[in-house]
Amino acid sequence: MKKQRVVVKIGSSSLTNSHGGLSQDKLNKHVKAIVALRKQGHEVLLVSSGAVATGFTLLGYPSRPATIEGKQAAAAVGQGLLIQAYNDAFSKYGLAVAQILITRIDFSKRQQYNNVYNTLSVLLKRGIIPIINENDTVAIDELTFGDNDMLSALVAGLIHADTLVILTDADGLYDSDPRVHPHAKKFKQVDEITPEIEALATASGSSVGTGGMKSKILATKLALSLGVHVFIGTGNGKETLTDILEGKGKGTYFGHSLLSTLKSKKQWIAFHSDTNGQIIIDEGAAFALIHGGKSLLPAGVTYVDGNFLPGEVVEVYSIDGHLLGKGLINYSSAQLKEVQGNSTEYAKNHLDIERIEVIHRDDWVALQEKIQEVVTK
Numbered sequence: 001m002k003k004q005r006v007v008v009k010i011g012s013s014s015l016t017n018s019h020g021g022l023s024q025d026k027l028n029k030h031v032k033a034i035v036a037l038r039k040q041g042h043e044v045l046l047v048s049s050g051a052v053a054t055g056f057t058l059l060g061y062p063s064r065p066a067t068i069e070g071k072q073a074a075a076a077v078g079q080g081l082l083i084q085a086y087n088d089a090f091s092k093y094g095l096a097v098a099q100i101l102i103t104r105i106d107f108s109k110r111q112q113y114n115n116v117y118n119t120l121s122v123l124l125k126r127g128i129i130p131i132i133n134e135n136d137t138v139a140i141d142e143l144t145f146g147d148n149d150m151l152s153a154l155v156a157g158l159i160h161a162d163t164l165v166i167l168t169d170a171d172g173l174y175d176s177d178p179r180v181h182p183h184a185k186k187f188k189q190v191d192e193i194t195p196e197i198e199a200l201a202t203a204s205g206s207s208v209g210t211g212g213m214k215s216k217i218l219a220t221k222l223a224l225s226l227g228v229h230v231f232i233g234t235g236n237g238k239e240t241l242t243d244i245l246e247g248k249g250k251g252t253y254f255g256h257s258l259l260s261t262l263k264s265k266k267q268w269i270a271f272h273s274d275t276n277g278q279i280i281i282d283e284g285a286a287f288a289l290i291h292g293g294k295s296l297l298p299a300g301v302t303y304v305d306g307n308f309l310p311g312e313v314v315e316v317y318s319i320d321g322h323l324l325g326k327g328l329i330n331y332s333s334a335q336l337k338e339v340q341g342n343s344t345e346y347a348k349n350h351l352d353i354e355r356i357e358v359i360h361r362d363d364w365v366a367l368q369e370k371i372q373e374v375v376t377k
């Protein structure tokens, strides 16, 4: 079997006991499964929740705190202990771990983003298991939106992973929340995240998790757009990570066979390219590009910066200055300046241009931290 680069995301619900605290037993089982993957030659990065679960009792809370400050304080206490627990477990197999705490916003700043990439690359090359969590103390919306799912998708894209495995307490995506509807039907394979699929997953979930299936599906959508295959399941019992990679998992597989073709081009746009300019687009264009799966047209462009030629890569920002993504541009900077804010018809009449879309949707990669905000608008 081809050696893969795999990101495994373990949710709070897959790490906790019935009181909501850290279950050493569950953690040990995940570690054993990861070690088995490593023994087969796969590279593994871990995105692990569980800091709040590990910390809250030490602060004197009888159960998982409900307030943001309470969760942030619990995470601050729990994170060190969580890493210690992983370190103890992995060291029995002769493996060392590294702690990486990041927030989504780090992905929109080029320097930070490059630093994370460089650090993770060295760690993987040297055989260390990176264990990533949100930097909960400074994160603004992680603990309310369950962004460890989104974080895992961003990490998977950043590091050019082949597969993202999201482990949770639900053994896949069902046509409705199986907690509420015991007869709900499970999907074995989902090729792409359509609006219908998106609508099936709700934000309700376990008492310890955040974001429910909804945040996993949004994360899956982002991962697929970056060319990463996704699996959602429990990774419990007989379903080992090895089975999951071999296609024998009991959960849901996302992504189709064309993904690998998509992958190299999109990943090149996303990660390997030098960008030659920046453009700013209005809200309507941002929505169409990110949510509507549409191409970017000249009417949505409000500002053009830098010197670029058709076929080069530019960064696309929202009006409020957030990096939304990158795309292959069909216009030179001079051409775009001439027609920005105008209709497609106007651009056709004024320019001799091969492709009329400023950025075609097939040449666009969403990298933005604001995906949820835009999607839920």
Ligand SMILES: Nc1ncnc2c1ncn2[C@@H]1O[C@H](COP(=O)(O)OP(=O)(O)O)[C@@H](O)[C@H]1O
Residues within 6 Å of the ligand: 010, 011, 012, 013, 014, 146, 167, 168, 169, 170, 172, 173, 174, 175, 176, 177, 178, 179, 200, 201, 202, 203, 204, 205, 206, 207, 208, 209, 210, 211, 212, 213, 214
């Ligand atoms: N359509 C659906 N299919 C499966 N699970 C769903 C669906 N909609 C909502 N859920 C809920 O999502 C929960 C998992 O999310 P969450 O509790 O946030 O877990 P985690 O801590 O692993 O991130 C499941 O326990 C399930 O109740």
Ligand SMILES: N[C@@H](CCC(=O)OP(=O)(O)O)C(=O)O
Residues within 6 Å of the ligand: 010, 011, 012, 013, 048, 049, 050, 051, 052, 053, 075, 133, 134, 136, 142, 143, 146, 147, 148, 149, 208, 209, 210, 211, 212
């Ligand atoms: N960063 C937090 C995770 C928040 C959370 O609940 O995430 P998840 O269980 O993945 O939905 C922690 O470590 O506790």
